[in-house]
Amino acid sequence: MVDHMQTSAGQAPQYESSNGGRNKLAVEDRAFHDWYRFVLSYPAHLVREYLMEFCMSEKDVVLDPFCGTGTTVVESKLQGIQSIGLEANRFAQFAGNVKVDWAVNAEVLRDRAESIASNAALRLKNQGIPDSAQDSEIKRTVLQSLPEEQFPLILKNSINPTALHKSLVLLSEIDRYNGQTVHKYFRLAFANALVFKISNLRFGPEVGIGKPRSHVAVIDEWLVEVEKMCGDLRQIDPTAYPFATVKLVDSRDISTALDGTKISAVITSPPYPNEKDYTRTTRLESVLLGFVKDRADLRSMKKTLLRSNTRGVYREDDDDKFVEHIAKVQSIAEQIEAKRIELGKTSGFERMYPRLTKLYFGGMARHLKDLQSVLKPGAMLAYVVGDQASYLRVMIRTGQILEQIGVDLGYEKVRIDNFRTRYSTATKDWLNEEVVVLRWPG
Numbered sequence: 001m002v003d004h005m006q007t008s009a010g011q012a013p014q015y016e017s018s019n020g021g022r023n024k025l026a027v028e029d030r031a032f033h034d035w036y037r038f039v040l041s042y043p044a045h046l047v048r049e050y051l052m053e054f055c056m057s058e059k060d061v062v063l064d065p066f067c068g069t070g071t072t073v074v075e076s077k078l079q080g081i082q083s084i085g086l087e088a089n090r091f092a093q094f095a096g097n098v099k100v101d102w103a104v105n106a107e108v109l110r111d112r113a114e115s116i117a118s119n120a121a122l123r124l125k126n127q128g129i130p131d132s133a134q135d136s137e138i139k140r141t142v143l144q145s146l147p148e149e150q151f152p153l154i155l156k157n158s159i160n161p162t163a164l165h166k167s168l169v170l171l172s173e174i175d176r177y178n179g180q181t182v183h184k185y186f187r188l189a190f191a192n193a194l195v196f197k198i199s200n201l202r203f204g205p206e207v208g209i210g211k212p213r214s215h216v217a218v219i220d221e222w223l224v225e226v227e228k229m230c231g232d233l234r235q236i237d238p239t240a241y242p243f244a245t246v247k248l249v250d251s252r253d254i255s256t257a258l259d260g261t262k263i264s265a266v267i268t269s270p271p272y273p274n275e276k277d278y279t280r281t282t283r284l285e286s287v288l289l290g291f292v293k294d295r296a297d298l299r300s301m302k303k304t305l306l307r308s309n310t311r312g313v314y315r316e317d318d319d320d321k322f323v324e325h326i327a328k329v330q331s332i333a334e335q336i337e338a339k340r341i342e343l344g345k346t347s348g349f350e351r352m353y354p355r356l357t358k359l360y361f362g363g364m365a366r367h368l369k370d371l372q373s374v375l376k377p378g379a380m381l382a383y384v385v386g387d388q389a390s391y392l393r394v395m396i397r398t399g400q401i402l403e404q405i406g407v408d409l410g411y412e413k414v415r416i417d418n419f420r421t422r423y424s425t426a427t428k429d430w431l432n433e434e435v436v437v438l439r440w441p442g
């Protein structure tokens, strides 16, 4: 059971008293959201609650600076409110951007998709690899794979060789439409089918490898996704909905990214200091669709992300200087280091935990400072963040620290809402997922 927590006056959204289903996308919210939704997404109803609480109207622009696959922008658009998303993961930015562009004709989409499907099916048949054949019937020697520099980037066994071959054939047929309006929808439908229906990936919430699929009809799975898009598009008149976009931007550096647009509210969920590599979640589709070409390319993208795991920390990083004066952050870093010594842990990763923690909060401080230049006076902010104990079980109350950093930068504290709570058997403590609500006085 979770209590609703209010730290000061304000009309808070009402939450269920249990966690059941709190983070799930409601069935009635699937339209557009479900074109591609990664495991890190929060639900549409959460966005709706804060749009209502912040009294957003068609005159306002809502910002999600850590946009993921676009829940905030899709939901804002559905509610008739303009929005901008910022995202540093190239595939996620692509996905969010396609999800808010509804200016495509469903019948054209369907027609072109059928033509792609029949061309791909014919090619596979001629190669002796019909889409319907069982994997055991296929000779592996004839299979196409990824280039040498790309193959090691995907998680081992994340896709069967036959499914990979068939996916690459389908993708090459899709790419014949490069430069045409329909192309990006087909690519997103491909990504969705690839990750959730074709690959061996499972999410729970970490990305891992599940039982290998012995056979999957790749083209049919893709067509189902395209048809889902067509169904959603047929329900709406695209001219009746406001503008929304998602830009590829490092949100620690956003002052010039919005071309002068002023923001009335921020609704977002940044990464947490939890050792999660946010590029792994989208690795397979990023590689196949060409968003990550090789290791150097992956590294250059990782450098634009907030530091939230030790594999994504670089020598020249210096975001920690933004929290040198925040006692709570310094004290957590010291506690982690003391624990490391006490436990006799000596690996390079473990030695890096204190620095990572400072870099994470420093990056968030840098973001919150830079954000001020694009906010309207009176702008309201909702940041969904989770407590963490990933670093030698030292408790990091992320929401409370973030609130303190915000207040230090001149934001007004409104309250912290409790979104979800889970019990950590490792720390024998409750970990909160909270919504830190702040106001920018201007």
Ligand SMILES: C[S@@+](CC[C@H](N)C(=O)[O-])C[C@H]1O[C@@H](n2cnc3c(N)ncnc32)[C@H](O)[C@@H]1O
Pocket: 038, 040, 041, 042, 043, 065, 066, 067, 068, 069, 070, 071, 072, 086, 087, 088, 089, 092, 249, 250, 251, 252, 268, 269, 270, 271, 278, 304, 305, 306
């Ligand atoms: C928890 S997810 C957001 C999920 C999102 N609320 C949704 O519903 O899909 C955090 C996102 O922040 C992105 N991110 C991390 N560092 C960033 C940065 N410096 N600038 C922009 N986006 C960043 C990650 O790539 C990830 O997609």
